[in-house]
Amino acid sequence: MTFQNMSILTDVTRCIGCDKCVEACRDANDLPPDKPWRWQRNITDLSTSRWTTIERVESDAGDRFARRHCRHCLEPACVEACIVGALQKTPEGPVIYDRDICIGCRYCMIACPFEIPRYSWEDRVPYVQKCDLCYQRVKDEGKLPACVEACPTEATIFGEREDLLKEARRRLATEPGKYIQRIWGEREVGGTSVLHISDVELELTDLETAVRDETPMPERTFKVLHHMPTVFVQMAVVMGGIYWVIERREKLAAERAAQAGEEQGSASPDQEEADADAVDSGTTNGPKGS
């Protein structure tokens, strides 16, 4: 199947928190059972054994369930950050991971604004793990992502991003009193492929600060990084220039001193110091390399 932008829309009002998606994901990706490792705050947190999880959102209107997994950003920070290009944004939309070249620097985990990538600290040869939107399964086998297929209430649906945005807007418009008029993932950090609509406020992160900013993450670093070749050349020119000027001055000073020495028998210290005013310390005995 061909896709422009594989996406998932989760309607928090429909989720009953049954964990069927979590189990389906575990089966589809051969993930191990959850275990209480040292680094986990809760056993139900996102982890290497849970690429998706259901988080309970407490609100005045009662508890809700929000499913969290990789958001498959349109402009992903992790892909930009990855030192060797182990994380890639596919043309069909999902952000996928190549474990054969990952070196384990964990910059993706630092850069991800939603705190999604997890690390298999328990392994001797650890890897980064996260949802890949069942990329191979959808593309090659023509199936739905495992989580979507397993959802008993159609709380989470799969499709093209444009279609899902339309569907989300339709739901928001049909029941304006029920929903908060906002599509999570529509514009944050340049937009994400995983969208949420809800009747309570969502955080969808482990951090204190929920992501509201719309600046795409790659812009933040590349706006500086792309100047680097220029900076390199500029610095080289400036340093080379300074070196050349000072070197020439010293050479001329030495020649003049030698000339004066020939004429007067000895060089005048006053003259020498005036010539070498760019030089911090007094004596200049001809050119000297590093």
Add this chain to the structure above:
Amino acid sequence: MNVRTLKTILWFLLGAGLTLIVLRIIHGPGSVVALTDLMPWGLWKGGGVVALVPIGGAGFTLAAFVSVFHWKRYKPLYLGAVLLGLMAYSSVGAGLTFDIGIWWRIIFPIWHWQFHSTLFEISWCIMLYLCVLTVEFSHTVLERFDFHRAARLLDKFGIVVVIAGICLSTLHQSSLGTLFLATPFRLHPLWHTDLLPFLFFVTSIGLGCLTISWVGILVHRLYRAEPPMDAISGLARIAAYVLGFYVVVRFAGIIATGKSGLLFVPSWDTANFWLEILLSAAIPVALLANQRFRGSPAAMFWIASSGILGVSLNRINVAGLATVSTTHQFYLPAWTEWTVTFGILAGAALVFLFCVENFNVFEKIDSGRLDDVYTPRKVDHGDWRTIFFQNPQADARIYSVALVLAVGVALILVPREAIFGLQPEATPAQGPRIVEISNSEVPAAVGVNFTVPSVGQEHNGGPETLLALMIDGNRDGDYVLFDHEKHVSKQGGGDDSCVRCHHMQKPYEKVSECTGCHSDMYLAVDIFDHGTHVEHKNGNDGCIECHTDPAADKLRETAKACRECHETMRPEGTRVDIVEAQQTSMAPGYMDAMHGACIGCHEEEMAAREETNGELAADLTLCTHCHRDLPRLEDDVWKARL
């Protein structure tokens, strides 16, 4: 301090560090670090890379001063700075190799290119700059071994290499700041600013001046030579200007972006910020303005210490410490992490001292000075201590002992997981507590509705109160209230009903409680006691009684099933489904056991109800049917009861 004492300590640290590095290679980084998914960069990255690179900034700073600007006043410290840079960057390389998850892939960036990655740029700059530093230092080494022609050849390209080094340093010193532009949601706003690359670059120059002064004073003192105070006081003046400029730009940035309010919010982060400013800029700038301090080795040593601590704190803050308020991960590096870091630094320091002693790094530390420091005292053959400590091989002996001792000490002290690999944490499961609650029975559509009566209302003995089991295996306050009486009656009442759920019994028990076997909340537990069985069956003679096939490997799977002897262990009529073939006497975790016991039954019951009640049936299979929104244990209603 004595050179010998210092070197002994360094060899000890190196030995401990190497031991931990070997263990880290065997069991992966997870076994020796205290990092978490939300705090994936710790001491090895924040301290060993982000903070150590600017310390190596001395190399390019002095190279610019001496080779490009021809400020010959700093020449006495130039080679020392290059060597310091070389050692700092080598430590960065070593530290990074063992920090990354798959250490042998440290060279992957050489051929897997990703031009958009800041880390990619930094890794290339550091690799190339290490080559530059090696070339810059090799001149002295070549001279020392009388390769004068090669040394002169290097001189020809000297300035090109030096300028390349300065450019590379400009790039990666600033790019270390660029790295953290990507973390606006993690990093505290007092640190996260678009100026980060510029601030990192500026401070690396100031810090470069201070570190080489610090090392210069320390090393000269160590070898009882006079430090080159003329050069040091000059560097101190430059450092004061640079750090003064830095602090002005930093505050200007904070004020211009409207964050000045944050400067005075009473919080941990604000205190941290002011401490950092105090150490990195306020103290050095204020004190270095005084010429008397600049000229005094002791004063310079302490002022430089403050600056180095302060700027390092800045790097550590940006790399992790100032993200604690958003990540809530109170990461403290494990002692094993410290040991590796100190081990690598100790190794670098030993190489540094070796070079100082054997190459012409500092003019005043020459062979005459070394003879003075190392003079072997006279050996008194009546005293074993002088035989051991004073003879010509004594140094090598002492260092070897320190190294071996360190390996032993490290192996004794390392945590279990560093030797045996990581294990999930045990969570002992505890049995349910009996609580009195009120029960308002409403039609089947809603099910049984538990409420917790207010404290004054209890013990009224009315028909609406009942005793229930509060199931909360890990005592985390997330409990399920279980109406035991009702479930007994559902199973037909009477003694036969027990075994429907209590599916296995320990020897001599009629009904064993769940936590007897399912004793861990999440992990499967081995409930078979091999030792007791061996004892009962008269030692080795008895093997054949369970391991019935002498030809087969003696495994759980090939042994006789427990039930063949323990006939009463598994009562008839139990609902809990145990596949005999897979019975390996491993009891699943408490949570899995509970879910397994309840959900299957609820699903059956649900199917039956749907047939009779149709749409009206309350969904027994929903999580929320049992895991209800009930008062938390901290609430007053429970406080008085439990």
